[in-house]
Amino acid sequence: MILKGGGIEIRTLPHNSDGTLDLAAAEQAAGACGVYVEQPNPLGLLDGGLVKLKEIIGENTALIVGVQPTSLGIVECPGEYGADIVVGEGQPFGSPITCGGPIYGIFACRDAYLRQMPGRIVGRSIDVHGEVAYCLTLSTREQHIRRHRATSNICTNETLIALMGAMHMSLLGPEGLHTLAMRNMAACQLAKAKLGTIETLALPHLSGHHYNEFVIELPGPAAECLDYLDSQGIIGGFDLASWYPQRKNWLLVSVTDQNSKAEINLLAAHLAAWSSAIIKGAGV
Known part of the structure; x- marks a missing residue:
């Protein structure tokens, strides 16, 4: 795919x-x-091979890592394996779902990219x-400097939501973040084990380590299963046919610390009932 205007070619690694x-295929990205x-990746897997990626693509190719921020309580920070830029969705910290917004993003980079970051950089001072004070260390907005030198021309302000996130993170602290990550991991493993006992389902990546999400393979189209679960008042997951058309029976299930054991059991019961009916040809 070619992005118009900039003429940037986008390729997908297998x-x-x-x-x-596929780290062998990643070698072709050197020089890009x-x-x-993403870590965890879009299939919910914690990919241990990513720690080798920067060495493969080289110093002249930026490594950008998208993270699930709560996972950083137990997984290696991207900066430790060479990430140049790290991004993530801040919603898990201090922000309700609110039908998709308003929410905030997390953006971090190496010092070399600092002056190219959009918006404002708040620094810690005295x-x-x-007394400790916080001030605008860098503010490359068009309201503050010459327009043609600005890296940000966006006036929408999410500071209130970001402040809520900062409060949540400060209250958690390192130990609290670790505990939160372990609770998320435990809930995911519980669901994975429970759904793994259903003979009519398959787990394509059973041997992998998952965080929050994992894939199950259904005996019928995931879209039909989701319709059934919706009729039972359950948000069952994401139909992976949207990303991989050939995988119409793959369902991405998400489980977090907010899901109880009873909810996981309920999901398993309905998935078992739907799958059994599909195999028998009765439908649901």
Whole structure:
């Protein structure tokens, strides 16, 4: 795919059969402008191979990593394996779902890219009374400097939502973040184990380590299963046929610390009932 205007070509790197990134194929990305990956990846897998990616693509190719921020309580920080830019959705910290918005994003980069970041950079300083103070260290907005030098021309302000997130993170602290991540991991593993006992379902990436999300393979189209679950008042997951048309029976299930054991059992019961009916040809 070619982005019009900039003439930037976008290529997709393949995955192995176990759902992890094909590192051999990643060698072709060396010399590219940048490589974007996610940890956990879009299939919910924690991909251990990503720690080798920067070495493969080289210093002249930016490594951009999208993270699920709560997972950073237990997984290696992207900066430790060479990420140049890290992005993530801040919603899990301090922000309700609110039908999709307003929410905020998390953006971090190496010092070399600092002056190219859009918006404002708030720095920690000391005021005239010797107390800790926060101030605008860099502010490359068109309201503050010459328009042609600005990196940000956006006036929508999400500071209130970001402040809620900062409060949540400060209250959690490192130990709280670790506990939250472990609760998320435990809920995911519980659901994975429960659904794995249903003979009419398959888990394509059973041997992998998952965080929040994992894939199940249904005996029929995921779209039909989701319609059934919706009729039972259950948001069952994401139909992966939207990304992979050949995988119309793949369903991405999401489980977090907000899901109880009873809710997981209810999902399993309905999936078992639907799958059994599909195999028998009775429908639901």
